[in-house]
Amino acid sequence: MPLRLIFMGTPDFAVPTLLELVAHGHEVVAVYTRAPKPAGRGMKLQPTPVEQEARRLNIPVLTPKTLKTAEALDEFREHEADAAVVVAYGMILPQAILDTPPLGCFNLHGSLLPRWRGAAPINRAIMAGDAESGVMVMKMDAGLDTGDVAMAERLRITDTMTSSDLHDALAPLGADLMVRAMGALARGGLQLSKQSEEGVTYAAKIDKAEARIDWNRPAHQVLRHIHGLSPFPGAWCELATDGEPARIKILRCEPAKGAGAPGDVLDDRLTIACADGAIRILELQRAGRAPMKAADFLRGTPLKPPARLA
Known part of the structure; x- marks a missing residue:
């Protein structure tokens, strides 16, 4: 039987879950998301991707600044939902909220x-060189992603994947x-298991200060660092020019053969030496410009030895 659900989410990542729940007949009685923020050249208020889809589906949207007040709790209770589904909502749910739906709150x-x-699991998995990632549904508790796990799906991470690719x-x-x-919850057949106490790691929010590329690292680590930060905030380096050094973001690369001092341009195809091995840049972005393929960049800015990236 269909469930009466509250959906709580904000970015693009959450939209497919909202759409699938509706498509499978569940009654989403309210959508909670973050408040619109100024964006674009005109700095107009931009609703979140989840809000845009919820309004298209004629689902009531709520954008509370906090869930910790008595008023927020009363409003949450008034929905009389069986359960809540939370996907990248971006706000901590207090225990009183977690305790409200009789079947619980479930996070993807x-x-x-x-x-x-924690906050940036997709980026951190790529940056750490993990061989696989995945998604898990857990029943939420007061801890940071510590709840009992209900279901999981695994996915291989390849060296060609950027954070955008893995996200999608x-x-x-x-x-x-x-x-x-x-569906299993509605049938009374959802099985939960405790998370292991071994192998716990935390995916701290990405800090722009860690985005600079360190060519003194092995090529595979450089590649994963670049892909883990692509497209945002974008791993960057500086290209020495006759004037001020020009900052460029590298968005996609591949392993390459070659050796030299870290940061050396090894050929006319944007092969760059690392501490061990090399990478070839495939896509990049200059400050204030749109992303471009390496071949397009080289037509306007031909680079060859002895140029260097720092």
């Missing part, structure tokens, strides 16, 4: 818990997983 998390609890692969996988979990 983009990692293989207990690895990469996990989002529909997670939507399908949550729909299956809610």
